[in-house]
Amino acid sequence: MLRAASAFVAWSKIEKEQLVKLLRTRGYISKGKVRRMTDEDVKQFGFESIEALAEQLLQGKIKWSKIEWVKHTFNLALQGKASRGSLQLFTGLTGCLQRIRSCLS
DSSP states (O other): OHHHHTTTOEEOOOOHHHHHHHHHHHOEEOSSSOEEOOHHHHHHTTOSOHHHHHHHHHHTSSOGGGOTTBOSOOOOOOOTTOOTTGGGGGTTOOEEOSTHHHHHO
16 A cells, blocks of 8 residues: 555654644544543543653554554645645655655644
């Protein structure tokens, strides 16, 4: 699947600050009523905070797919002022890139 999509997507290793920001803004708890992830919700499931959860994910102590109380997908918005026609400008940014981090900020 990754080979088929590699001409259309870009990826990079995520840093802790980016993962924490992603979990706070786009992370959802799916146990019971679906709601945004907060520090209080994460504490109920045995983690000190979202930062501690992010640290354990990055260290490989837990796997994202094995956590059953989170929604495993993130709904990401298009980059600002992007439309169908302007997305073609970014076709050169594919594969594993170090500079993609600046695009995420």
